[in-house]
Amino acid sequence: MKRKKQIIVSVTNDLVSDNRVHKVCTSLEKMGFSVLLVGRKLKNSQQLNRNYQTHRMRLCFTKGACFYAEYNFRLFLVLLFRKADVLLANDLDALAANYLASKIKRTELVYDSHEYFTEVPELIGRPRVKRIWEWLESKMLPNLNHCYTVCDSIAAVYSEKYGVPFQVVRNIPIGNTTVPKIKKEKREKIILYQGAVNIGRGLEQAIKAMHFIDGAQLVVAGDGDIKDQLEELVHNEKLQEKVHFTGRLSIEELSKLTPTADLGLSIEEDLGLNYRFALPNKLFDYIRAGVPVLASDLPEMKAIVERYAIGAISNSHDPKKLAESIHAALNDEGKRNIWKANLVQSSKELTWENEEKVLKGIFSEFL
Template sequence: MRKKIIVSVTNDISTDQRVHKVCQSLESMGFEVILWGRKLSYSQVLHRSYTTKRMTLLFSSGPLFYLEYNFRLFLILLFSKSHLLLSNDLDTLLANFLASKCKGIPLVYDSHELFPEAPELIHRPAKKKIWESLERWILPKIKHSYTVCHSIAQFYKDRYGIAMKVVRNVPYLSPSSSAQTSSKTIIYQGGMNPGRGLELAIEMMSYLDDFKLKIIGDGDELKALKALAQQKGVEHKVEFLGRLPFNDLKAHTEQASIGILFEEPRGLSFEYSLPNKLFDYIHADTPVLVSSLVEVKGIMHHYQIGELIRERTPQSIAKQIDEMSQNLSSYDFAKAKKELNWQNESQILEGVFSPFLDKV
């Protein structure tokens, strides 16, 4: 009989690439995987090799959302047969921790970010303190954990004395695409939340003739960004494509000439972030123009895959984009793709989970 693991996350599971890859790896190891997420108005029908379930909640944001989600998740975990639990991020950890204690089964924690250090919490000290208190109470008690980059792992080691493994959020290594690249297409993929630098991206389009900016994703800033594009008179140059399935997203990325990552160092969560879009760009052979964040800068210095932003002004960035578009063949992605892929990272993941195949 296969060992059953319940994986939980608060987002819509259809677009979470990291959780999907983890579930695939766990299944290939021999686990029976059940993934719990949240059903939203735009949730797509899923066809996965592992079991997926989504709960419909009364609240969609704020304290009541987190309370309702964790209460319902706790009941699900408590009364579902399982041998192991995997919690994704701090907003699922309370329910998982309590259920693991009640049932006496192991818990593994995947920290996708420095949750209490997110930009949304910088000016909300009361909410930030609540998340920090939860983290301070539970994390030192977690025996098995991993995260997305070395900076976050070091942060938690310094703060709580825990040794997190590092499993980076990179794509599978696959043959290069034959998709035709447009020398005048810029792509952004990811969330539309404060600190992503998307205002800067839209403003730079005023200084780029014949270029098109494709923005793929969703978030709280979507309406404001569309208004900004109209205000700047560049709405004909900026295309908002919304959320896309993995395969559709990949096709757009492969056709783009330059991928952008303009995150601002607002708080340690962004400063230490290593966004998966950076690796998606790399595996699409798409040169990147990126912010000088700690982890991102390390990748850029190690591989010849693009440029760091020289000056954060619309005019300067537009000039840099134009220069890059004239030298696309000067970038080399072979080494980066060979080293930064899920086939390699999944070996670290196996080191975390394989002992449970015998123990639980």
């Protein structure tokens, strides 16, 4: 019997809510690989139940330079001493260990860039740290043969910068899953933000906008660096009755929450190229769940929203103007009926099964 090819997939998060990585691993299993997904375990990490192997490392550090150094050192040891035919690194912060291990073991290396890492808002205004990441990137990316990323804009930037072709695999939901049918009785409307609770996501402005919106509540589903600050902001603005935080949710929990929303927010600010070219997972999750979208006037998101006519574009992050956009998107029934009909049609085209074809093209040569 032919031995299954082994692939080790690595990412710096705790695996619980990373839908993109989960879908990639599931696709690789379907292709015939034996998959091991490596991440880290946090104090509050939920249990995992996956159809592939997982390994989560308990680390002493949780952020900053010490975290990245410890993570990559520990990951390097895992990659060095476990059998693998292919390594798949997710994002620049997991690439160093994979790159070194692939050179030592002469193993195939594939790189999945989830974002334009060196242009994330967390590095804007930190030129020394940014230069370190850019230096690491410049030493590794030109030597990679198999790369893909989340949208055309980021692929074009990387290809031009390093002379390496990047393919595109968008983070689109699986098409053959059943979205729960939610009976929406008379209640306050739900404005949903789901995803990382970090700077530049328009969350502070969305919270302040709730002063000008009645008959609706804002639900923030996720966790991140500024969650505590936002909770304090809600308290200071006396908006506890209008804004609610769920904390981090599993993929399964989120799939039940999303269809209950009346409007999904994807209102990233233009803080550097990473957000300018953003094509967030949540945008496609809203589409799959049949939820109209309010998105920022940024090229990749705007192109999807306008091409499929499934929501509106906000031209301002001023809280009062943002509230006007939210109010219109919630209450213009004529437009909402059109959007909902288009959401049904677009969700048939925007499926992971179509994106999976690119993955098969990349990984089939290793089988």
